[in-house]
Amino acid sequence: MYVTLKEILKNTRKYKFAVGAFNIHCLEMVPAMIEAAKAKNSPIILQVSPTTCKYIGASLLSNLVKYLANKADINVTLHLDHAKDFNTIKEAVDNGFSSVMIDASALPLEENIEKTKEVVEYASKHGVSVESELGTIGGTEEGVALNDGKIIYTRPQDAIKFIEATGIDALAIAIGTSHGQYKSKAKLNFNVLKEIYDVTNIPLVLHGGTGVSNEDLKKCILGGISKVNVGTELNVAWVTAAKENFGKAKVNDSCRDLLIPSNYAVQKVIENKIDVLGSSKRTV
Template sequence: MLVNMNDVLLPAKKRKYAVGFFNAVNVEMARAIIETAEELHAPVMIGTAEILLPAMSLERVAEYLIPMAAKASVPVCVHYDHGLTFEKCMEAIKLGFTSVMYDCSTEEYKANVTKVAEMVRICHETGVTVEGELGHVGDNEGAGKLANPSDYFTDPEVAADFAVLTGIDSLAVAVGNAHGDYKFPPRLDFGRIEAIAGSTGLPLVLHGGSGLSDSDFRTAVQKGICKVNIFTDIDKAGKAGIEEGLKAGASSITSLIPYEIEAMKRVVRNKLELFGSVGRIN
């Protein structure tokens, strides 16, 4: 069933588990995510991000994700992640996405507040939920890499102000996490997560979930993380599945698809079990 972010994150916050958000840039990824969630009776979030649109346009993604979510036997929130422009967020809403992240985290604080508050006002009129980001979650490599990530960590007191002024439904935090492959084991600031959860009262979001240890996930969820974003792990698993199929003698796209999907399902299954969301359907 197609739901918004509050429908899955508010119960997660109350019962101290997390919901997985997985980017799905093709139908095989979407199948792996939704089918696994159904098998495990787990709520899930699925979608794409603005940076991934070169792989599959927003309109094409909506064409398969919205109907698949609507037909699912479990709650599925279709979320537009890391929306960098107002126009693309509006396009996502018009296409049927039930949740958006408007990422203005690289802006000055006042601009971040003003832009996100306006997005919240528009979205809430139509039942669409909004995720904001305070601090900034950088990348492990490339143009988005931060020289001193701790300079951009989320401040709990500022986060409380941001939550009130914007009216957001969830908050993405910078607490030692980063996007992409971790070159060295990350050190998450669990005390900061707990402080932000307490000061804002919001479901918190952990970006850069691929590559974190099982212990990191469990502790982060207990401290207040209610949504964990995963892409790198499932993306790499799909590639590994195809390679496995080729080694097994698969000689066509159609014969490779089952290998691709099963490899990604293993990742999704592992994450949903770690987040504690298995069997959480009322």
């Protein structure tokens, strides 16, 4: 079934599990991602950055994901990750995405509220869910987290105000993770997570899941994280297999056969992550 983010996350807080949101990097890997979820009988969120959305095309993406989702016995959400402007979001909504993220977290709180409200108003008219971000999730250099204070933790009091003022379906919070981190592991602030969880009632989202150890991921989920974003780890697995296979290939070898190990590597990463997140058999 093809469902919204609100629908796919609705039981996560109650039963303390998280649904993985896995970044599509190219069209080839999409069927393998769905296969992973089917093998684990787990709901799955497929997400794209605005750049990937532009590269593949919003309509092609949503039609493919809808087709695969409606054939499967599991719930699937297609989500636009980290969109910064209204037009990018409008294109995804108009082309059938079931969820979008507006990232106005770099702006002052009041402006973040205004931009997010505008998106919620448009998306809700079309039955599409909205995620928004508070605080600042860090970035990385060559896979290692930058330790220069770029992570600004989400403040619980801001979270209360933000959720009430905007009507969002899920909140991305900053508790110490970084985007693109894969050579080191993040130091998370579980106290901040607890403080935010205790004063909120909507699903909380952890970005930068690649940079979090399995042990810490489990702690996050017990602490109330509902959605975990994993992007870099899939890219690393795909390219690692591609380097190996293309590196030793003859030019007339089938590119199809050369790509199969890459797609399979992505499938295995997702299957393992589903086990850590506890979403197996959580199909309703």
